[in-house]
Amino acid sequence: MVGAAGALGLSRVARERPSGAAFGAPVVLVAAVAAGVAVASRSMLIGEDDYRTLVFVLLAGAPMAVVVGLVLARRVLRLEREAARERAERESALEVEQSRRETVRWLSHDLRTPLAGIRALAxxxxxxAVADPPAAHARIVHEVDRLDVMVDDIAELSRLHGPQPTSRAGRCALDDLVSDAVATVAPLAAAADVDVIAGDLAGVTVEVDPRAVTRAVTNVLRNALQHTPAGGRVIVTTQVRGGQVLVDVSDGCGGIATGDLERVFEPGWRGDESRHDRGMGLGLTIAREVARSHGGDAVATNRGDGTGCTVTLSLPAHRLTRS
Known part of the structure; x- marks a missing residue:
């Protein structure tokens, strides 16, 4: 009866805590043996002094049962953790695969747009049948440049999503990286009639991959320019706050719905229908992945005055020194 009751209890415990059942199994076995000895002694009318056999069984078996139970419980617990980790990895891989399929779907759609334009012009x-051949040639070159940027973005995102993205970290002045990014987007800003202003700069040196971080800041600036109307301005600043160095890029987009602030970092997401004129929507995705590869992150918030939003790239403090 003791063994049966113990087995029933262990079966119930095993459903939720297999490690607890593994620990209890040897204990139940010893208890069942002790109960058997006690029943046998009583049935054979053995004297009370002979109950020393029962005490001996308990003293000899109980410690060993506890030891064996602990060993089994640790082993089962390790197996539980491994199984949970494998299950989480499978679920993560499934999510990545689903995301990859969706990404491939809209990437192929976006790539066809400039290809169709190039073919039609050619x-x-x-x-x-072209009245202005030089203009057509210029348009073809423009579309080829768009394709080149798209393919480059795809390759960069694939690298960042790899198991071990290659990194060439080195000490460099963050303000210099920001200045390089501002210089890169200067022609775009002039064409869009948008001022790019470097505000307060913190003057810090960070240990980062300069090429990757410059690209991340450039992507954020380009995104800000695309969504700021003519005559507006984009402001970029750096600061040290809360043990982190921050790069803030504020635009004049008019603000983003609160529910969409996180979605701006999704590959290909756009809040309007003009996505094809603004690239593939990978700029902010790459910027966030670069920040995360350095141990930081990227977030988007609305400005307090309601005129636009701010995208903030952060780097951890342990990579920061004063210049």
């Missing part, structure tokens, strides 16, 4: 040039 066929028109071959047929002599």
């Amino acid at each position: 066929e028109s040039l071959a047929d002599g």
Whole structure:
């Protein structure tokens, strides 16, 4: 009866805590043996002094049962953790695969747009149906440049999503990286009639991959320029706060719905229908992945005055020194 009751209890415990059942199994076994000895002694009318056999069984078996139970429990607990980790990895891999399929779907759609334009212009040039061939040539070059940027973005995102992205970290002045990014987008800013202003700079030296961080800041600046109307301005600042160095890029987009602030970092997401004129929507995704590869992050918030939003790239304090 003791063994049966113990087995029933262990079966119930094993459903939620297999390690607890593994620990209890040897204990139940010893208890069942002790109960058997006690029943046998009583049935054979053995004197009370002979109950020393029962005490001996308990003293000899109980410690060993506890030891064996602990060993089994540790082993089962380790197996539980391994199984949970494998299950989490499978679920993560499934999510990544689903995301990858969706990404491939919209990437193929976006890549077809400039390809279709190039083909149409090339066929028109071959047929002599273009009134302004130099303009058509310029348009083809523009579309090829768009394709080049798209393919480069895809390659960069694939690298960052790899198991061990290659990194060339080194000590460099963060303000210099920001200045390089501002210089890169200067022609775009001039064409869009948007001022890019470098505000307060913290003057810090960080240990980062300069190429990757410059690209991340450049992507954020380009995104800000694309969503700031003509005559507006984009402000970039750096600061040290809460043990982190921050790069803040504020635009004049008019603000983003609170529920969409996190979605701006999703590959290909756009809040309007003009996505094809603004690239593939990988800029902020790459910027966040670069920040995270350095131990930081990227977040988007609305400005307090309601005129736009701010994208903040952060780097951890242990990579920061004063210049």
